[in-house]
Amino acid sequence: MPAELLTxxxxxxxxxxxxxxxxxxxxxxxxxxxxxxxxxxxxxxxASGLPKGDxxxxxxxxxxxDCKTTGAGTGRPSAEARLHVEIVRARGAGAVLxxxxxxxxxxxxxxxxxxxxxxxxxxxxxxxxxxxxxxHQEWIPVLENDQDMPRLAGEVRDxxxxxxxxxxxxxxxxxxxxxxxxxxxxxxxxxxVEFLLEAVARTGNLPLDDERRGAGAIERERT
Amino acid sequence: MPAELLTxxxxxxxxxxxxxxxxxxxxxxxxxxxxxxxxxxxxxxxASGLPKGDxxxxxxxxxxxDCKTTGAGTGRPSAEARLHVEIVRARGAGAVLxxxxxxxxxxxxxxxxxxxxxxxxxxxxxxxxxxxxxxHQEWIPVLENDQDMPRLAGEVRDxxxxxxxxxxxxxxxxxxxxxxxxxxxxxxxxxxVEFLLEAVARTGNLPLDDERRGAGAIERERT
Amino acid sequence: MPAELLTxxxxxxxxxxxxxxxxxxxxxxxxxxxxxxxxxxxxxxxASGLPKGDxxxxxxxxxxxDCKTTGAGTGRPSAEARLHVEIVRARGAGAVLxxxxxxxxxxxxxxxxxxxxxxxxxxxxxxxxxxxxxxHQEWIPVLENDQDMPRLAGEVRDxxxxxxxxxxxxxxxxxxxxxxxxxxxxxxxxxxVEFLLEAVARTGNLPLDDERRGAGAIERERT
Amino acid sequence: MPAELLTxxxxxxxxxxxxxxxxxxxxxxxxxxxxxxxxxxxxxxxASGLPKGDxxxxxxxxxxxDCKTTGAGTGRPSAEARLHVEIVRARGAGAVLxxxxxxxxxxxxxxxxxxxxxxxxxxxxxxxxxxxxxxHQEWIPVLENDQDMPRLAGEVRDxxxxxxxxxxxxxxxxxxxxxxxxxxxxxxxxxxVEFLLEAVARTGNLPLDDERRGAGAIERERT
Numbered sequence: 001m002p003a004e005l006l007t008x009x010x011x012x013x014x015x016x017x018x019x020x021x022x023x024x025x026x027x028x029x030x031x032x033x034x035x036x037x038x039x040x041x042x043x044x045x046x047a048s049g050l051p052k053g054d055x056x057x058x059x060x061x062x063x064x065x066d067c068k069t070t071g072a073g074t075g076r077p078s079a080e081a082r083l084h085v086e087i088v089r090a091r092g093a094g095a096v097l098x099x100x101x102x103x104x105x106x107x108x109x110x111x112x113x114x115x116x117x118x119x120x121x122x123x124x125x126x127x128x129x130x131x132x133x134x135x136h137q138e139w140i141p142v143l144e145n146d147q148d149m150p151r152l153a154g155e156v157r158d159x160x161x162x163x164x165x166x167x168x169x170x171x172x173x174x175x176x177x178x179x180x181x182x183x184x185x186x187x188x189x190x191x192x193v194e195f196l197l198e199a200v201a202r203t204g205n206l207p208l209d210d211e212r213r214g215a216g217a218i219e220r221e222r223t
Numbered sequence: 224m225p226a227e228l229l230t231x232x233x234x235x236x237x238x239x240x241x242x243x244x245x246x247x248x249x250x251x252x253x254x255x256x257x258x259x260x261x262x263x264x265x266x267x268x269x270a271s272g273l274p275k276g277d278x279x280x281x282x283x284x285x286x287x288x289d290c291k292t293t294g295a296g297t298g299r300p301s302a303e304a305r306l307h308v309e310i311v312r313a314r315g316a317g318a319v320l321x322x323x324x325x326x327x328x329x330x331x332x333x334x335x336x337x338x339x340x341x342x343x344x345x346x347x348x349x350x351x352x353x354x355x356x357x358x359h360q361e362w363i364p365v366l367e368n369d370q371d372m373p374r375l376a377g378e379v380r381d382x383x384x385x386x387x388x389x390x391x392x393x394x395x396x397x398x399x400x401x402x403x404x405x406x407x408x409x410x411x412x413x414x415x416v417e418f419l420l421e422a423v424a425r426t427g428n429l430p431l432d433d434e435r436r437g438a439g440a441i442e443r444e445r446t
Numbered sequence: 447m448p449a450e451l452l453t454x455x456x457x458x459x460x461x462x463x464x465x466x467x468x469x470x471x472x473x474x475x476x477x478x479x480x481x482x483x484x485x486x487x488x489x490x491x492x493a494s495g496l497p498k499g500d501x502x503x504x505x506x507x508x509x510x511x512d513c514k515t516t517g518a519g520t521g522r523p524s525a526e527a528r529l530h531v532e533i534v535r536a537r538g539a540g541a542v543l544x545x546x547x548x549x550x551x552x553x554x555x556x557x558x559x560x561x562x563x564x565x566x567x568x569x570x571x572x573x574x575x576x577x578x579x580x581x582h583q584e585w586i587p588v589l590e591n592d593q594d595m596p597r598l599a600g601e602v603r604d605x606x607x608x609x610x611x612x613x614x615x616x617x618x619x620x621x622x623x624x625x626x627x628x629x630x631x632x633x634x635x636x637x638x639v640e641f642l643l644e645a646v647a648r649t650g651n652l653p654l655d656d657e658r659r660g661a662g663a664i665e666r667e668r669t
Numbered sequence: 670m671p672a673e674l675l676t677x678x679x680x681x682x683x684x685x686x687x688x689x690x691x692x693x694x695x696x697x698x699x700x701x702x703x704x705x706x707x708x709x710x711x712x713x714x715x716a717s718g719l720p721k722g723d724x725x726x727x728x729x730x731x732x733x734x735d736c737k738t739t740g741a742g743t744g745r746p747s748a749e750a751r752l753h754v755e756i757v758r759a760r761g762a763g764a765v766l767x768x769x770x771x772x773x774x775x776x777x778x779x780x781x782x783x784x785x786x787x788x789x790x791x792x793x794x795x796x797x798x799x800x801x802x803x804x805h806q807e808w809i810p811v812l813e814n815d816q817d818m819p820r821l822a823g824e825v826r827d828x829x830x831x832x833x834x835x836x837x838x839x840x841x842x843x844x845x846x847x848x849x850x851x852x853x854x855x856x857x858x859x860x861x862v863e864f865l866l867e868a869v870a871r872t873g874n875l876p877l878d879d880e881r882r883g884a885g886a887i888e889r890e891r892t
Contacts, residue, residue, distance in 0.1 A: 022692075023245075026414040027350035051411070100347060105422050109344075121778075123814055123843035124769055127696035133816045134842065145346055147356050173357065173422075174346035188720070191695040199774050199842075246468075249637040250573035274634065323570055328645050332567075368569055370579050396580065396645075397569035469691075472860040473796035497857070546793060551868050555790075591792055593802045619803065619868075620792035 001058070005071060008034045008044045009060035011183055019099060020053025024194065027051070029100035029175070031078040034183050035088055041065040045084060047075030082153045083177065090160040093179035095186040100175040103197040108142050108170035116141040119196050127192035128167045129185060141169040168193045224281065228294060231257045231267045232283035234406055242322060243276025247417065250274070252323035252398070254301035257406050258311055264288040268307060270298030305376045306400065313383040316402035318409040323398040326420040331365050331393035339364040342419050350415035351390045352408060364392040391416045447504070451517060454480045454490045455506035457629055465545060466499025470640065473497070475546035475621070477524040480629050481534055487511040491530060493521030528599045529623065536606040539625035541632040546621040549643040554588050554616035562587040565642050573638035574613045575631060587615040614639045670727070674740060677703045677713045678729035680852055688768060689722025693863065696720070698769035698844070700747035703852050704757055710734040714753060716744030751822045752846065759829040762848035764855040769844040772866040777811050777839035785810040788865050796861035797836045798854060810838040837862045
């Protein structure tokens, strides 16, 4: 394995370990990629059907812009490699991460009919590249899930054009895609978006009136 | 301990460590088995009454089709060994895993009267062996819990015949049984089913209308 | 430090590490003890005011039946040492564990007026020593919290007499006390009771009707 | 790096690892400081824009009372360094910790209009320095979030004057600030306040009536 691919592979292995501990890539779900070269395009990407918490560097494959394996690694590239390539092209991303988390699954379902939703007002939004204030409005597009990858890749392309400022999108009842200029930035975007999705989902579940049970928090300024 | 049993035992020890970290085998709950030989049937299975996060390889026993200990290990086989044998026979499984998780306990209770429920529409369903699309409908049978093991084994046999395509079943207020051709596949099935159970349980808890509190997500397509 | 105390201390350190990882002893909450001798009574117990995830063996003290430090360790015994002694006497316990978990805090508050509640129907109940069936009814007494330790110790004594079969009790908005013949049994009881408390608390939160949102689980037997 | 700064830096690195595991500093959120000297004031503080679970000691900077870097470290001090300095001055704190947790985000939003809320009745309150009884009433001030740091620092100063007994405050939809005489005390305060916030938030979510579903806990005193 070339030194460059080995370095990137070890970083992707570590991302898998971290996301597995958080419960974001259960079973063999999720896939991760990082750009090795842009001209012509070469990507390091996780092989299909493997548990992400326990990857070996040899289980990271090198593919080209047609998602064909070009290196010596074993296994098939992820079926969703095509979506990674679309994102790299549309955004100039250096890394693309896809997780199957609880909150992305739940919110993608809830907001599918509206084709997305806005998150605004959270300090954590500033963790998204280029965002300078919590007053930022981040539109999270939601796409219908689809097993036809060329068709889904086209939908992804359209969404990225229609929402040029978005940092992530959800596939309905499927999961989260986000990306970054570097792998570290993409990891940060996963953590930020996951936090925001959970906050949005849980906000609606908080009771309207704590006092109804005579318990917990009592609102009154005392000074 | 024969080399073959030792290898399998170490794998079961690792499954215990992993599931304990996820909170799926609290106390001394859960039991795991893997087929050593099919003719005559020999299974490696966890001994009864042990915490699963901290097993030693010697705490995995070898049993025959009558659930009698045949090897040198100490301890009694799990009282539910009989259910493992039923599943191995009915499905040709190479490994059977039983967990006592929160969401399997809650959903098994909720859907007991209907004797089961369907999960459909989730990409994660594709983690179940043979499932090719998120549009798959997976019936999760729920059986009444029973301390009479021969009787419960008969119920398990019946359910597996009536639902030849199911990948898992729940015992009411008790937990999950799933299996796989290999131990790795059975582990994957546990993680997939656990995720799906949590998603189904939490879906109903999401607020119908985020806007009622003027907070969080606002649905509108902006382009 | 005598070899006997050192061995027990290391076991209590490990309990602290495990419970801290589960979030059951945040801050410096919780305290653990194990019997060293019964006549006269000597207990190994955690010193007061220390984070439990990172204990050193020297932070475990030896105390007598009057909760006076008898060994060489530094620090004060926990203010609740008196409750440990009451439990050891009333139940002949070999170890007593006290945690400050989320679910024990919430349920102790909810059921304080009724002075307790029953848990029944869960397979996990069989993890409580002597329980043979999920049909067992376990009464969980709830006591009002009190900073007056002699008075609270008297309340504990009374509750243990009135509920001779109980395996645990809760202090209101405070936490869980449970015990065992051995430290391993007491650890098992913590994990079992914590699981049951969460199951009971979450059961009421499950939606009555999954179908109302057209999502998730659909109940119908298909064969 | 001077030995004193190195020692403190290693402690802050360990705080980062611990809080990251709990999910309190996702992305690159959160910042931590500890006083090195009081006259003139020198603080060790985390550099801006770094993931807190994987800090190196060199990523801790030394700053003065004007938040200017005075040591050899690389990177910019956190933009919120000014808030740390305000807290150190107003409270004589030896360490200040800021986290972006789920429950602080949710409750800060809910109680923003009332500019705070009381927590009372929990044993865990005794983990706050100087609190002797669960009957203590702890006012948690909530400030509007603001990207103008000098202005926000002024608001923080005012709140600390108006609530001289408070141990922590929240920034709306942003996170928690707490402090301590020592770093260990500040860590304890984070864990205590996080626990209390979760307890308060979840209390309102518990069902009013467990029996409505014929499940779980039944309230009745049996003796």
